[in-house]
Amino acid sequence: MRQVELEVLRYNPETDREPHFQRYSVDCQEEWVVLDALNHVKETLDPTLSYRWSCHMAVCGSCGMMVNGEPKLACKAFLRDYQGVIRVEPLRHFPVERDLVTVIDDFIAKLASVKPYLIPRDKAPQASEYRQTPAQLKRYKQFTLCINCMLCYAACPEYGLIPKYLGPAAIALAHRWNRDSRDGGRDARQEEIAATEGAWECSFVGACSEVCPEHVDPAGAIQQVKIESTVDWYQEHLMPWLKK
Amino acid sequence: METISTDVAIVGAGGAGLRAALALAEAAPKLRIALISKVYPMRSHTCAAEGGAAGVIKPDDSLEHHFNDTVGGGDWLCDQDAVQYLVQEAPKELVQLEHWGCPWSREPDGSVAVRPFGGMKKERTWFAADKSGFHILHTLFQTSLQFPSIERFDEYYVTELLVEQGRCAGLVAIEMRSGQMRRFDARAVIIAGGGAGRMFPFTTNGAIKTGDGMALAYRAGVPLKDMEFVQYHPTGLPSTGTLLTEACRGEGGVLLNKNGRRFLQDYGMGPETPLGHPVLKTMELGPRDRVSQAFWHEQKKGNALPTRWGDAMLLDMRHLGEKTINERLPLVRDMSISYMGVDPVTDPVPVRPVVHYMMGGIHTDINAATSLPGLYAAGECACVSINGANRLGSNSLTELLVFGRRAALSALEFVGKNSARAASASLAENAQGRIRELMQRTGGKETVAGLRREMMQTMEEHAGIYRSGEGLAAACAKLGELRRRYRQIELHDKTNVYNTDFLQALELGSMLDCAEAVVQSAAARKESRGAHQRLDFPERDDRNFLRHSLASYDAGGPPRIGYRDVVITRSQPGVRDYSGGHE
Numbered sequence: 001m002r003q004v005e006l007e008v009l010r011y012n013p014e015t016d017r018e019p020h021f022q023r024y025s026v027d028c029q030e031e032w033v034v035l036d037a038l039n040h041v042k043e044t045l046d047p048t049l050s051y052r053w054s055c056h057m058a059v060c061g062s063c064g065m066m067v068n069g070e071p072k073l074a075c076k077a078f079l080r081d082y083q084g085v086i087r088v089e090p091l092r093h094f095p096v097e098r099d100l101v102t103v104i105d106d107f108i109a110k111l112a113s114v115k116p117y118l119i120p121r122d123k124a125p126q127a128s129e130y131r132q133t134p135a136q137l138k139r140y141k142q143f144t145l146c147i148n149c150m151l152c153y154a155a156c157p158e159y160g161l162i163p164k165y166l167g168p169a170a171i172a173l174a175h176r177w178n179r180d181s182r183d184g185g186r187d188a189r190q191e192e193i194a195a196t197e198g199a200w201e202c203s204f205v206g207a208c209s210e211v212c213p214e215h216v217d218p219a220g221a222i223q224q225v226k227i228e229s230t231v232d233w234y235q236e237h238l239m240p241w242l243k244k
Numbered sequence: 245m246e247t248i249s250t251d252v253a254i255v256g257a258g259g260a261g262l263r264a265a266l267a268l269a270e271a272a273p274k275l276r277i278a279l280i281s282k283v284y285p286m287r288s289h290t291c292a293a294e295g296g297a298a299g300v301i302k303p304d305d306s307l308e309h310h311f312n313d314t315v316g317g318g319d320w321l322c323d324q325d326a327v328q329y330l331v332q333e334a335p336k337e338l339v340q341l342e343h344w345g346c347p348w349s350r351e352p353d354g355s356v357a358v359r360p361f362g363g364m365k366k367e368r369t370w371f372a373a374d375k376s377g378f379h380i381l382h383t384l385f386q387t388s389l390q391f392p393s394i395e396r397f398d399e400y401y402v403t404e405l406l407v408e409q410g411r412c413a414g415l416v417a418i419e420m421r422s423g424q425m426r427r428f429d430a431r432a433v434i435i436a437g438g439g440a441g442r443m444f445p446f447t448t449n450g451a452i453k454t455g456d457g458m459a460l461a462y463r464a465g466v467p468l469k470d471m472e473f474v475q476y477h478p479t480g481l482p483s484t485g486t487l488l489t490e491a492c493r494g495e496g497g498v499l500l501n502k503n504g505r506r507f508l509q510d511y512g513m514g515p516e517t518p519l520g521h522p523v524l525k526t527m528e529l530g531p532r533d534r535v536s537q538a539f540w541h542e543q544k545k546g547n548a549l550p551t552r553w554g555d556a557m558l559l560d561m562r563h564l565g566e567k568t569i570n571e572r573l574p575l576v577r578d579m580s581i582s583y584m585g586v587d588p589v590t591d592p593v594p595v596r597p598v599v600h601y602m603m604g605g606i607h608t609d610i611n612a613a614t615s616l617p618g619l620y621a622a623g624e625c626a627c628v629s630i631n632g633a634n635r636l637g638s639n640s641l642t643e644l645l646v647f648g649r650r651a652a653l654s655a656l657e658f659v660g661k662n663s664a665r666a667a668s669a670s671l672a673e674n675a676q677g678r679i680r681e682l683m684q685r686t687g688g689k690e691t692v693a694g695l696r697r698e699m700m701q702t703m704e705e706h707a708g709i710y711r712s713g714e715g716l717a718a719a720c721a722k723l724g725e726l727r728r729r730y731r732q733i734e735l736h737d738k739t740n741v742y743n744t745d746f747l748q749a750l751e752l753g754s755m756l757d758c759a760e761a762v763v764q765s766a767a768a769r770k771e772s773r774g775a776h777q778r779l780d781f782p783e784r785d786d787r788n789f790l791r792h793s794l795a796s797y798d799a800g801g802p803p804r805i806g807y808r809d810v811v812i813t814r815s816q817p818g819v820r821d822y823s824g825g826h827e
Binding site: 013014015031044045046047048049050051052053054055057058059062076078097098099101103104108111112115116117118120124127128129130132133134136137139140141144145147148153173177181182183186194212226 | 286287288291336339340347354421449451452486508579585733737740741742743
């Protein structure tokens, strides 16, 4: 057992003029994560505290929040890694809906905008699967692992400055489909991801990849997109005969 | 109250709900589809399914084998016409997902790979490493984004179905962001709301799995079927209940008691198979009910391993080697290290049985139709009776695809044949009144957290792996008491925006209804079958109980329990043989 001091950002648009911090002293088990501590608060100290969570195994992507200023999944932020007061805030760069709950409309719209679905290169085989070798799978597999937790948006300085920026997860997702051997939709997606607010906005700070709980490496995806877009440009302008 | 007019409303946007939406959008592009969920689609609990989805694809396998494994695995409580439909549609659905881009794991020649799973005679489980449900959910969600006819209502909680003159005519929901109520007029409704594992304190289920979909249909007069059959998954982490997929054993992991003995051989699942060479339908590849029950007996014998979170057994995967574990079971390794501090590459992982899945649910026929015209159900919330008394691992992901689509086709047919009929205004107003009363109630003595704790304790104590008449009677009495006390709940939080105190009160109401159906059905079933084991009636009793339980809602008291015959087409009840001696 360990006594943990949590300092949690509270904001209820109906009753609060502005956000404020509330302190809770919580009796915690050694192996708990921040989410367990929040649940303990909710259950025993303050039923009015609001936050999103579900799976408690880092796969549903609900419980992203700032823990001591860093974007974290609350279900994977272990108390053993923190000393002193633990400050918990809603994910940075998103409007606060209530307490730790953010408004994520912008992110959801961006996900949809990159056409994140298979645009078939060839007609699907009748009654059987497309062939895809393990090596072909490996080319894009890493980028399928995004759980849409938005930690990368909270970490991204560009997204903080330029809200129109498509952002790490959406670009990585477009890249995932572009690299899939079954897909032929790169041109259709390119308009969105190679635009001014697309990959070129990234200044390669790399914070997105550092905070990604699933090791998707969106920064790597963005750099690959930039290289491919550059190749596109040269092919189009200098070597038009090469363009398909 | 603002009214939203649609053709088909789908409640729940996990695997089954999304599959239904896609089937509707493809079949009838002009149809208006409202996809309503209390969470964003990718938060749905389908994402936590690990092992894979069963569908016959390899030349040495057959639909007959899949049928027989499923029916026997379900201890003959499956409806065999539904199982037939499942196994014949399964490969088509899994191929369809592949065509939508699901990153299934592959063989070197580029064909889809399959892995062995518990209770299955052949290798037929399609998988995407150990995040199969996650990839299925995200593939379905992302594919759905190309259909403008699918209008999403994310973070809307449905409080009631509107039933007008014996027909489901829509529903009423709360928009979480504003706290405002919305009325949905729909020509048909599909419920795909998931399971109810959160009735129990120790479960693999995420916080959202509170039986809301089941409760909606139940209160509208549709019976809940076979609710006493609750699946314990044998291998959850003792600290958090986090699931370690059956694929751990499919890949060759073994279960040990504290003496290092592979104890399943002592419970009719032996003889011991050579390490690293798992044999299908034998030892660690027995069905979940049998393996969980074997652990219970080991515990009674004092052979369990004590941990600070209670008794456990050991899941030993060391002989698989780091490469296989990283390729096939990366999530398992990550979870074991994160939440238990044990690396399966170097050490056996303590595990114990944990509540995982509801075999029972909303009673539907083979077409996913309920007894209420215009209402359909699919996925874990439904009971189309392919799982019987015990579900085989990797049949549920298949089920939500096959019957999600089936529900959509049935709803489409219904919409084609029946003109729209709006519910009368008073229905929606009364529904709103009930919500307002809960929200504004003062002077109540009960709290959400308090009642929830008592419910969970009751379920853990009396509705677990082994049950007794005495314990179940106590549980029935307790849940009746909790049902009455629930009306005395007073919220701490009476504001409108994303009020989770309020949401949890509604979820608790759903769980209490489901829990009472579980214990009442269990008390009435005086036999042992599959996941329902009675210490006082240890034998299966086909003469009296080869039939489905139906719990019907009664607003003033416990449910009425009735029965319905099992559909048997070609497999007569027999012995479930998981010994190495089977053919």
